[in-house]
Amino acid sequence: xxxxLYELEGCPYCAKVIDKLDELDLEYESHMVPRSHxxxxxxxxxxxxxxxxxxxxxxxxxxxxxxxDDIVAYLEETYGAxxxx
Numbered sequence: 001x002x003x004x005l006y007e008l009e010g011c012p013y014c015a016k017v018i019d020k021l022d023e024l025d026l027e028y029e030s031h032m033v034p035r036s037h038x039x040x041x042x043x044x045x046x047x048x049x050x051x052x053x054x055x056x057x058x059x060x061x062x063x064x065x066x067x068x069d070d071i072v073a074y075l076e077e078t079y080g081a082x083x084x085x
Contacts, residue, residue: 033052
């Protein structure tokens with residue numbers, strides 16, 4: 001199973017999450033969302049809101065985690081050096 005990230009090009013919060021994914025050498029599938037919040041139906045269906053980034057991790061039952069700080073902390077906890085794989 002692959003991590004999925006809903007992101008917007010040029011979004012600094014998304015970049016923060018991508019940096020952590022790269023640091024942990026994690027593969028993920030990127031879903032670019034439209035600039036207009038009104039057109040972000042896909043990310044809204046996953047997370048219940050239209051902000052990005054949003055992480056989906058089917059292997060651990062994460063269906064749509066918003067907030068970059070929460071995502072980074074989750075990735076560190078779940079996949080970081082101290083995590084039990």
